[in-house]
Amino acid sequence: METNIELIMHNEHENMTVAEAKSKLQSLASVEQETDLLLRAPLWLNFIMSFSYGMGLFSWASTRHENLWMLGVIISAVVFIFAVVFYLYRSRLLGIKPKVMPKSRSELVFGFLLAIFFGSVTALTRVISVNEIWWASYAGGVIAALALGFTMHYYPSGEYKKGKHQND
Amino acid sequence: MTNAKFDPLIHAQNRLQVCAMLVLTAEIEFKVLREKLDVSDSVLSKHLKSLEEANYVRLNKRKNMGRQYTWLSLTSAGHIAYTEHVKALQEIVGNV
Numbered sequence A: 001m002e003t004n005i006e007l008i009m010h011n012e013h014e015n016m017t018v019a020e021a022k023s024k025l026q027s028l029a030s031v032e033q034e035t036d037l038l039l040r041a042p043l044w045l046n047f048i049m050s051f052s053y054g055m056g057l058f059s060w061a062s063t064r065h066e067n068l069w070m071l072g073v074i075i076s077a078v079v080f081i082f083a084v085v086f087y088l089y090r091s092r093l094l095g096i097k098p099k100v101m102p103k104s105r106s107e108l109v110f111g112f113l114l115a116i117f118f119g120s121v122t123a124l125t126r127v128i129s130v131n132e133i134w135w136a137s138y139a140g141g142v143i144a145a146l147a148l149g150f151t152m153h154y155y156p157s158g159e160y161k162k163g164k165h166q167n168d
Numbered sequence B: 001m002t003n004a005k006f007d008p009l010i011h012a013q014n015r016l017q018v019c020a021m022l023v024l025t026a027e028i029e030f031k032v033l034r035e036k037l038d039v040s041d042s043v044l045s046k047h048l049k050s051l052e053e054a055n056y057v058r059l060n061k062r063k064n065m066g067r068q069y070t071w072l073s074l075t076s077a078g079h080i081a082y083t084e085h086v087k088a089l090q091e092i093v094g095n096v
Helices: A002-015 A018-039 A043-062 A069-094 A105-130 A136-154 B013-022 B030-037 B041-053 B076-093
Strands: B027-029 B057-064 B067-074
Touching: A018 B013, A018 B030, A018 B076, A043 A069, A043 A105, A043 A136, A105 A136, B013 B030, B013 B041, B013 B057, B013 B067, B013 B076, B027 B030, B030 B041, B030 B067, B041 B057, B067 B076
Parallel strands: none
Antiparallel strands: B027 B067, B057 B067
């Protein structure tokens, strides 16, 4: 009995045409796109998260001795944390929880590259700004905010895909 | 013949779509999955039972404000099986 089932399954694989496989992959690409849409934060929330992150970095890069920019860092951090918590809570209410930790190797690599990118932007913004290049804090803040907004909009699942229809 | 592992269990359209949704998320609620796949409770339950028996999907029943919700997630075995299956399909198409 078991052998017969295995044989049928094997034949199913052998008999699968290219068109059938292509159709399956297209349906998967469509499901993946729909899931990405479900996971994607609304634009206003994406804007709040990205803006508060960029503002926090700008404030930190502008902090000198006893000026008031540290207050900007604190306010931005509070807004950012609230926005992220709200996003996670909203997702839970919608019945779909986004991944917080990577599950696969490709996600781990993508997350690692993002961490290097954001870490570099943060460190460079501060270092260059401290060296009296006034526009560095503005540039760093804008780059970080745009990069975060882009990543959250196009890669809400935390998985990098080559092109929009990787499975096509 | 392909090198990637073709998995007949998740090859069925609905089961494949369940895996495709779960692989991108941490957890999905049963109701959301049912609405997205446009199937009945019994049909989805049947598919999920097969996947659970193969240890591809984990079902967590949780109570919230007096109501019970079923949350589904993909296990490591399910993740590997799905990835390998997609690779096998891509090999058939000639994308790899």
